[in-house]
Amino acid sequence: MSLKDSMDPRIEELLPFYVLDALTDEERELVESYLAEHPEARQQMNDLHSGASALPYGISPVEPPRQVKKALMARVTADAEARARSSAHTSRQPSRPLLGVMRGENILRTFTLGIATLAIVWVIILNTKISQLQNEIATLNNTLAAQSDSLEQIIANLPKAPPSNVITVSLKGTDIQPRAHGQLIADPEEQSAVLVISGLPKLEANRTYQVWLISGGTPVSVGLLAIDESGQGVVIVTSDESIGSFKTLAISVEPEGGSPQPTGEIVVASDL
Amino acid sequence: MASKKNAIDASIRINSESNLLHAPDETLVIQVARGNTAALEALYDRYSSIVLGISLKVIGDQVLAEDVLQETFWRVWQSAATFQVQRGPFTGWLFRITRNLAIDAYRRRNVRPQAISSVNGSDPILDEMPDPDTDVAEQAQSILKNRQIRKALASLPGVQRQVIEMAYFYGMTRQEIAEATGEALGTIHTRARLALQKLRGELDRDEFEG
Numbered sequence: 001m002s003l004k005d006s007m008d009p010r011i012e013e014l015l016p017f018y019v020l021d022a023l024t025d026e027e028r029e030l031v032e033s034y035l036a037e038h039p040e041a042r043q044q045m046n047d048l049h050s051g052a053s054a055l056p057y058g059i060s061p062v063e064p065p066r067q068v069k070k071a072l073m074a075r076v077t078a079d080a081e082a083r084a085r086s087s088a089h090t091s092r093q094p095s096r097p098l099l100g101v102m103r104g105e106n107i108l109r110t111f112t113l114g115i116a117t118l119a120i121v122w123v124i125i126l127n128t129k130i131s132q133l134q135n136e137i138a139t140l141n142n143t144l145a146a147q148s149d150s151l152e153q154i155i156a157n158l159p160k161a162p163p164s165n166v167i168t169v170s171l172k173g174t175d176i177q178p179r180a181h182g183q184l185i186a187d188p189e190e191q192s193a194v195l196v197i198s199g200l201p202k203l204e205a206n207r208t209y210q211v212w213l214i215s216g217g218t219p220v221s222v223g224l225l226a227i228d229e230s231g232q233g234v235v236i237v238t239s240d241e242s243i244g245s246f247k248t249l250a251i252s253v254e255p256e257g258g259s260p261q262p263t264g265e266i267v268v269a270s271d272l
Numbered sequence: 273m274a275s276k277k278n279a280i281d282a283s284i285r286i287n288s289e290s291n292l293l294h295a296p297d298e299t300l301v302i303q304v305a306r307g308n309t310a311a312l313e314a315l316y317d318r319y320s321s322i323v324l325g326i327s328l329k330v331i332g333d334q335v336l337a338e339d340v341l342q343e344t345f346w347r348v349w350q351s352a353a354t355f356q357v358q359r360g361p362f363t364g365w366l367f368r369i370t371r372n373l374a375i376d377a378y379r380r381r382n383v384r385p386q387a388i389s390s391v392n393g394s395d396p397i398l399d400e401m402p403d404p405d406t407d408v409a410e411q412a413q414s415i416l417k418n419r420q421i422r423k424a425l426a427s428l429p430g431v432q433r434q435v436i437e438m439a440y441f442y443g444m445t446r447q448e449i450a451e452a453t454g455e456a457l458g459t460i461h462t463r464a465r466l467a468l469q470k471l472r473g474e475l476d477r478d479e480f481e482g
Contacts (some may be wrong), residue, residue, distance in 0.1 A: 016464035017446055021368065022335035055369040055440050058420050058425045059329055061321035069316060072329045076309050076349050083307060165293065176319035185296070198295050209385055226358045234298040234357050 007041060008034060013043055019052040039205055046202060049229045052156035103272065111198040165189060168272050171249060177267040180251075184237075184272070186242025195249075197225065197233045200267060203253065211237050212262055213272075224258050225251060246272055297362035305352035316345050319363070323370045330441050331381070332373035340377055344370045375443040403443035432467035435460055 011034045016030045018025050036041055079109030144251070165187045173180025179199040195211060203209065209225040222237035248271055253264035292314040294298065303311030323344050327337035348367050355365055425433060431453075438444045438452065446464075450457045 013446075013461045016436075016461070017439055019468065020439040020464070021371070022435060022443055022445060048465070048468045049471055050475070051468035052440065053364060054421045054424070055436065056322060056326055056363070056370075058421045059322065061327040061418075062324040062337075064320050064324045064338060068338050069313075069320070070344055072316065072345055073313060074308065075346060076312055079349070080309050082308050115398050174433060186284075187284060193290060194296060194299055196298075200346070203274055227375060228358075228360045228364075232361055232363065234361075236329075 007038075011041070016048055016052075017046060021047040021052075024087075028263070042202075046229045053230055070225070090227075095173045102229060115196045149207075151164075164180075169270065170248070171197070171268055171270040174266055176265050177201075180268050182268070184243075185260050186250060188244040189239065189242050191242055192238040193238055193243050195223075195225070195235050196239050197227070197251070197268065199231050200227050200233065201231065206256045207264075208254055208256055208258060209251050209267070210262070212237065212250045212252065213239055213241075213243070213244045214248040214250060215236070215241070219250065219262055221258060221260070248272060289420050294360070298357050301348075301352050301357075301362055302353050304349060305355070312345065312349050312456045315362075315366075319366060320345070323366065326367060326370050326441070327374045327377075331370065331378045333381070336377050336381070337374070339372065340373045343373055347373070371441065374441075378442070401413055420475060427474055428467050430468070432463045435463040438472075439464065447460065 003192050011031060014023060014027055014031050018028065023031065033221060035045060167183070167186060167188065169184040171180075171182040177200060180197065181199055182195065182197035184193055184195050200209065209221045209222060209227060211225055212219040213222050214220070220239060220241070222239050223237045225233045226235040237243075239267050248269065250262070250266050250270075251268035252262040254262070255264075292303075292310055294304075295311075295314070297315065297318070300311040301314050304315065316322045324337055324341045326342040327344075328334065331340065333336050344366070348366065355362065359365075434453070435449055439446075444452065446457060448461055449455075450460045453460070454477060455463075
């Protein structure tokens with residue numbers, strides 16, 4: 001019996017509108033709970049989804065006027081500055097004095113005296129702080145001037161050296177998944193890199209893709225890779241060793257949660 | 273002294289911008305979540321023309337569509353930390369925000385939809401415009417991808433394309449589409465399914481890699 005024969009006809013009717021994001025909340029919940037209980041129905045959903053996800057690209061792009069970007073970036077920059085100020089203000093907040101338990105008229109008198117005393121102390125502290133900050137600014141200005149000279153020398157030498165250590169390595173699928181391809185974007189001296197993969201099928205819930213870096217024949221697990229409905233996945237891989245110390249990158253199919261060593265089919269393997 | 277510092281700042285800025293220009297979307301979103309305004313600008317340069325295209329198609333009003341464009345990227349700035357790469361690519365998230373904001377704006381105007389697309393005639397969808405802020409290779413890839421999709425969409429029977437566009441771009445329910453087109457609900461179900469299956473088949477045949 002095929003999946004189409006066995007599928008609940010109500011769900012079958014709803015699936016196209018589910019991938020088009022045009023269901024009511026109630027209908028959406030119905031579909032999602034069905035998909036959760038019937039993983040085999042997800043393939044049909046994925047097939048429909050790949051058609052729906054192409055729709056935005058069928059629209060004619062329209063170049064926006066410059067003032068839209070200008071207004072957006074002004075708003076964003078103001079927000080970023082406000083966040084920075086808020087963060088600095090929070091870190092400078094003095095701890096609130098404990099009032100303790102006071103009753104009657106003494107409360108007001110003590111409170112007023114306390115506030116006055118605190119204000120005087122606060123002004124003294126502020127003056128001292130301002131003086132210290134002025135000294136620090138003067139010192140930093142001197143340091144900046146010295147460092148600017150050094151940086152200028154470094155910049156003068158930049159054309160002789162590559163602008164960045166970041167490299168991009170192309171990755172290819174094996175005979176098992178010949179359509180798979182991707183890129184590893186890495187600084188060889190760093191211990192992490194960004195892996196971008198396309199053309200891999202999404203796996204059942206009980207299996208996962210696992211990424212390995214191999215040097216001298218010993219594979220090291222550097223992360224699990226989730227693939228979306230369109231066959232794409234992005235993961236930041238991390239290792240105890242620098243990325244440049246490895247010779248090969250491979251991706252295998254493993255049981256859910258990953259394996260200590262590769263046990264399943266190798267779907268991507270490329271020299272770094 | 274000031275000119276030295278300016279030169280250093282400019283050099284650092286250019287180098288950073290160059291890295292951002294080629295960074296994957298998901299890397300840029302991580303940067304946006306950390307408050308990097310240049311990363312948001314890079315995403316804007318990459319997708320603003322598509323976002324405006326979607327908004328304009330839904331709302332049919334240039335000024336409102338530009339408001340939606342700005343609001344979409346403001347939401348990206350505000351909510352980047354909630355983006356989960358495991359749930360799909362950045363573009364899916366971005367276009368969903370765009371579509372929902374555009375549909376809300378369209379509904380606030382409280383008018384019936386403009387002609388969504390001519391069932392039998394030509395469609396502005398078939399227009400083509402390169403993105404000036406991507407490099408040549410990306411531009412070429414983008415144009416090819418858009419051509420494939422438009423070709424696939426153009427190959428759909430008009431009545432089928434109409435149903436999926438009403439659902440996707442206008443957020444109309446099955447019942448609303450049936451009412452608007454005067455067709456039976458079952459016919460709408462069949463048209464939507466056939467349209468998506470045919471679209472996928474056409475894209476597979478052209479080896480589209482979305």
